[in-house]
Amino acid sequence: MGPGKRGLFAAAVAVVCAVTVLGAPGMAFARPEPSPSATATTSPDLTLPPSRDLEAVREKLDTLYHDAAVATDAYNAAEEAAKKQSAEIVALAQKIVEGQERLADLKDRAGAAARSQYRTGGLPDEAQLMLSDDPTEFLDGAGRILQGQQATKGLIAELTRTQQDLEQYSQDASAQWAELEANRKAKASAQKKIEKQISAAEKLESQLEKKEKERLAELQKQADQKAQTAWLDTGILDEIDGRASEQGRKAIAYATAQIGKPYEWGAEGPKSYDCSGLTSEAWKSAGQQIPRTSQEQWKQLPHVDIEDMRPGDLIIYFDDASHVALYVGDGRIIHAPRPGRTVTLAGAGTMPILAVVRPDA
Known part of the structure; x- marks a missing residue:
């Protein structure tokens, strides 16, 4: 050689x-x-x-x-x-x-x-x-x-x-x-x-005592309710009347089945999830491959006006697109919030909305 x-x-x-x-x-x-x-x-x-x-x-x-x-x-x-x-x-x-x-x-x-x-x-x-x-x-x-x-x-x-x-x-x-x-x-x-x-x-x-932790959780709940109420008071739900596509219903069914599972950064199931791990796997179960991260979901997926939002769409939150949730209808989302919490149902207006994207546009 x-x-x-x-x-x-x-x-x-x-x-x-x-x-x-x-x-x-x-x-x-x-x-x-x-x-x-x-x-x-x-x-x-x-x-x-x-x-x-x-x-x-x-x-x-x-x-x-x-x-x-x-x-x-x-x-x-x-x-x-x-x-x-x-x-x-x-x-x-x-x-x-x-x-x-x-x-x-x-x-x-x-x-x-x-x-x-x-x-x-x-x-x-x-x-x-x-x-x-x-x-x-x-x-x-x-x-x-x-x-x-x-x-x-x-x-x-x-x-x-x-x-x-x-x-x-x-x-x-x-x-x-x-x-x-x-x-x-x-x-x-x-x-x-x-x-x-x-x-x-x-x-x-x-560093917090038990009662302080309980009070802290209550404050968070109140902050979420206040933000959701303010969002609903805009009359947005009167304009949102879209119906989920067949793939959207499958994605929602998958996400719903994950409620109660713990948040874990970098995780994409089946035992735990982070926010984009949940949304990407939900849509994967519906036969649609989408980007893994919330930022790439925001960049690559087609955007729709919030008034045209329908169940199954993804809501991107914060100005840096650092969080994403699956819209399930009636002003609610399913998402994996953060460490120490579990996949849960929450109000879609509890966080500042950056954009809405549609995986099956």
Whole structure:
């Protein structure tokens, strides 16, 4: 095996090894594109507000969990892209291995042609004609030689193309691996951010006494009711009268069956979910593949006016599209709220609505 062949074979092995690493649990990497808040490194403020103002505590917790949701979207985007990238790397590895086998076959055929020429002494056609006892036999043979020369030229051209393809595959594999390594760090950063924000929220809550926690839950309930009432008072439900499509009904049925299951960042069932894990799996069960993250659902799926909303549509929340829920009708949604809570039925107006998107438009 020549130096060039050894180098290409090594590249193939490297790609296969990379794919093996990517296939390991928790080791699928790809480049997320987090917003600045998803990569912030400042430490959360864990001190209780003066006089233990529970409304201020509630707002601080909302901020911490919101930042965790943004980082979770970045993490999920990395996971989603990793699946596609891993498939591309597997295809590259297969091309390299197949190309190596093809190159070896072509070299064997070229060697056989060279040995055949050596056996004829490499004499020019004119000399072979003069030395031949039977000119007719020679002319017949010359025709075959001409065909053989043309075949050899084709062989050499194919061998060159195969070599060039292998070199390109090798370069592509090296570039992919370098990108994956950079993306691994980006994904790890997003995970660190998620864990930090959730841990900060849990520590803040742990400083509260039992009665304070109960009061905090009541304050959250009141805030949700106030926001929902304000939304309904706009008369929006008088304008929303769309009916669910067949796929929409299937997505709603799936989401309804998940009520009560815990929220877990990065999860997409069947035992736990994050917000976009729930919506993407609900629509997957209805036969519609949609983007994994709330931000990509907002970017890629067709938008509809809120007045035209129908059950089964997805409502995207907050100005950074960091939360998503499934609209089920009558001004209600099913969603996976945040850590420490479960998949639940809630008012569609309890959070600021950014947009409505339709997976089966």
